[in-house]
Structures are given as C-alpha cells and as structure tokens.
Amino acid sequence: MELTHLALSGYRNLSALELDFPPGITVLWGENAQGKTNLLESVYLCCLGRSHRSAREQQNLIASGQDAAHVSARVLQKDGIHTVEIALSQSGKKAIRVNGSPIRRMSELMGHATAVIFSPEDLQLIREGPSARRRFIDSTLSQIYPSYCQSLQQYQRALAQRNDLLRGIARGIAKPDTLFVWDEELASLGTRLIIARQKFLDQLSPIIIAIHESLTGGREEFLLRYCPSVPGSGEEEIHTELLEHLEQGHERDLRLQSTQTGPHRDDLSVMLNGKPAREQASQGQVRTCAIAMKLAQLHWMKDQTGEMPILLLDDVYSELDLGRRKLLQSAIEGAQTILTCTDIDTAVLPDGISSQILHIHNGQITN
Numbered sequence: 401m402e403l404t405h406l407a408l409s410g411y412r413n414l415s416a417l418e419l420d421f422p423p424g425i426t427v428l429w430g431e432n433a434q435g436k437t438n439l440l441e442s443v444y445l446c447c448l449g450r451s452h453r454s455a456r457e458q459q460n461l462i463a464s465g466q467d468a469a470h471v472s473a474r475v476l477q478k479d480g481i482h483t484v485e486i487a488l489s490q491s492g493k494k495a496i497r498v499n500g501s502p503i504r505r506m507s508e509l510m511g512h513a514t515a516v517i518f519s520p521e522d523l524q525l526i527r528e529g530p531s532a533r534r535r536f537i538d539s540t541l542s543q544i545y546p547s548y549c550q551s552l553q554q555y556q557r558a559l560a561q562r563n564d565l566l567r568g569i570a571r572g573i574a575k576p577d578t579l580f581v582w583d584e585e586l587a588s589l590g591t592r593l594i595i596a597r598q599k600f601l602d603q604l605s606p607i608i609i610a611i612h613e614s615l616t617g618g619r620e621e622f623l624l625r626y627c628p629s630v631p632g633s634g635e636e637e638i639h640t641e642l643l644e645h646l647e648q649g650h651e652r653d654l655r656l657q658s659t660q661t662g663p664h665r666d667d668l669s670v671m672l673n674g675k676p677a678r679e680q681a682s683q684g685q686v687r688t689c690a691i692a693m694k695l696a697q698l699h700w701m702k703d704q705t706g707e708m709p710i711l712l713l714d715d716v717y718s719e720l721d722l723g724r725r726k727l728l729q730s731a732i733e734g735a736q737t738i739l740t741c742t743d744i745d746t747a748v749l750p751d752g753i754s755s756q757i758l759h760i761h762n763g764q765i766t767n
C-alpha cells in the first residue's frame with residue numbers, strides 16, 4: 401500500500417501541512433526536536449488510532465495552546481483509495497472517520513492504513529520487560545485482524561472490571577462470589593487471544609530466523625518463542641487452564657488487588673545463540689535482533705493481506721553499519737518507507753535511495 405497524502409493541523413509542534421508522498425523512500429531530515437518523530441507518529445496514529453509512544457495522553461498530541469488536532473491520511477491499496485480522518489479534542493474525545501463515515505469501534509479503523517514503525521526505543525523489545533513484546537504482538541495482530549483488536553479491547557475492559565471488583569471486595573463494598581463471572585469472561589476472551597498469538601508466532605518464527613540469518617551472515621542464531629501465561633494447546637484445553645488459573649488465584653489476586661494470570665502477562669522468550677538475549681547480547685546484536693523482528697512483522701503482514709504496510713524508520717538507518725544498511729535496503733524493497741535522520745550526508749544515504757527528500761525545521765517542512 402501507499403500513503404499518498406497526509407494532512408495535519410494542530411498536531412504537536414507541526415504547523416498545518418499537506419504533504420504528498422511518492423512510492424519508494426521519503427527521507428525526512430532535520431536537527432533534533434524539530435518534529436521528525438511527530439510526523440511519523442501522526443501516520444502511525446492513522447493506522448492504529450493511537451501513538452506508538454505509549455503511556456502518553458492523547459491531549460499531548462494536540463499542539464499546546466490549541467483545542468483540537470486533525471490528522472488525515474489517504475492510502476492507495478490494490479482495491480482503491482482508503483481515507484482515514486482523526487480528530488482529537490482537548491476534552492479527550494477522539495472522532496475517527498474511515499472513507500468518510502464515522503466508526504463506532506477501534507477495530508473498524510484497522511486495515512485501511514497499516515504500518516510498521518522502527519525507532520531506537522525498539523531495542524526495548526529485547527532488553528526490557530514483557531510489555532514492549534506484548535505491544536509488538538498486539539499491534540501486529542490488531543492491524544491485520546480487526547476481530548483480534550476487538551477481543552483485545554473486550555479483554556482489557558473485562559480485566560479492568562475484575563481488578564475494580566478485587567479492590568471493591570478488599571474494601572468490603574463488593575461480594576467475592578461475583579468474581580466467578582469475570583473469571584469466565586476473561587477465560588473466554590483470553591483463550592481467543594492466546595490462540596491467535598500462538599498461530600502468529602508459529603508463522604513469524606521462520607521468517608525471523610531467515611531474516612536474522614541474512615543480517616548476520618548465518619553466524620548467529622536468533623530464536624523467538626511464545627510464552628503464554630498458561631500451558632496447553634487447542635481452544636478447549638487453554639480455556640480450561642485459564643479458568644482454573646483464575647479461580648485458583650482468587651486468594652492471591654484479592655491480596656494483591658490485581659489479576660495475576662492471563663494473556664496480559666504473556667511474554668516472548670528471546671534467545672540469541674542459545675542464551676537469553678537481554679542478558680548476553682551486545683548493543684549491535686540487540687539492534688540486529690530488533691530489526692529482524694520488525695522486518696519479519698512487515699513481511700508477515702504482507703503475507704496475510706497481499707499489501708505491504710508502510711514502513712516508518714525513525715532515526716535508525718544512520719545507526720547501522722554499511723553492510724546492514726545494504727541488507728536493510730534489500731529487505732524493505734517494495735515497501736513505501738518514510739525514513740528520518742539528522743544528517744543528509746550522502747555517506748549516510750547513498751545516491752538514488754530516496755524518491756523524495758523533505759527537510760523539517762521547527763515543525764515546518766521544506767523540500
């Protein structure tokens with residue numbers, strides 16, 4: 401797919417702008433804190449309805465001093481043009497229109513524009529705790545399967561309600577026997593998530609191994625394995641296990657006032673050369689593993705839909721050595737890419753790599 405047009409107003413430090421994008425690679429360059437990441441973030445917002453920089457309030461996306469932000473994207477797919485328009489207001493309201501019509505559920509946004517973003521924070525995929533890895537899984541599956549996005553949201557709502565109930569019981573204002581209702585709800589929704597994640601990782605693993613092998617010349621072995629919060633395979637077994645874990649955890653969950661088991665606790669095991677990558681790997685190795693995960697995500701998404709997602713590369717290209725840059729270039733062939741960097745030096749960007757070069761200064765774009 402191709403992002404052909406992006407329009408912004410009231411978005412972070414970016415001045416009102418309308419941009420056309422060619423197929424191929426757009427290079428967006430400028431000094432630090434000028435708005436490069438903000439621009440990529442606005443594209444990501446049109447794909448997933450939220451920022452890739454997690455834990456930020458939507459109000460942060462609105463330019464300071466403004467009441468609202470508007471972002472719209474036009475995307476060309478094989479079946480025609482898709483448009484996404486997002487309006488964010490200071491009151492916290494988020495209004496989304498797809499092809500001109502308002503949507504009621506976030507899942508209705510998915511698939512009209514899809515993206516893979518790779519930024520320096522993605523080293524957390526390897527180094528940090530499991531939440532970045534769950535976000536990796538969820539953002540991939542949600543974009544391709546709207547039903548996954550919906551189950552995930554329902555699960556998160558049910559989880560929040562069970563946790564509220566746990567606190568209510570601890571304060572003596574709710575009855576413990578109502579917990580069973582939420583156990584059942586979480587077990588059903590959670591089973592759907594675990595099954596989808598298992599299947600996803602089964603398909604993703606060989607792609608990752610092949611990409612990582614080509615990035616390292618086969619000298620290193622990278623393995624990614626799904627570690628669900630409960631054992632088992634098949635819908636029935638997982639449902640039974642999950643329900644049992646939830647029911648048997650009542651005492652502990654009441655003491656801690658939060659739900660300690662379920663897919664919100666899933667993880668991926670990341671092994672490099674037979675050892676946990678987070679402990680053993682060097683900075684360069686970690687970067688290569690993270691790139692392999694992101695490229696695999698890109699290709700898996702393409703395999704599922706026949707459409708190559710938009711690739712957003714934030715400040716990562718210049719960090720790579722020449723050999724890895726070449727490999728990256730060949731791996732992203734066919735993907736429309738927006739790449740940011742602080743230096744337009746031709747040593748960084750070989751001739752002919754870009755289709756469009758944009759310069760950004762203080763939120764303003766100049767060609």
Ligand SMILES: Nc1ncnc2c1ncn2[C@@H]1O[C@H](COP(=O)(O)OP(=O)(O)O)[C@@H](O)[C@H]1O
Nearest residue numbers: 412413432433434435436437438460462463464
């Ligand atoms: N809501 C906002 N309103 C106005 N400016 C903002 C807002 N959020 C962030 N900024 C500004 O955006 C700039 C950072 O932009 P960013 O895209 O992260 O820069 P970079 O070019 O380094 O990627 C900073 O100057 C910051 O003050």
Ligand SMILES: [Mg+2]
Nearest residue numbers: 436437714715
């Ligand atoms: Mg940045």
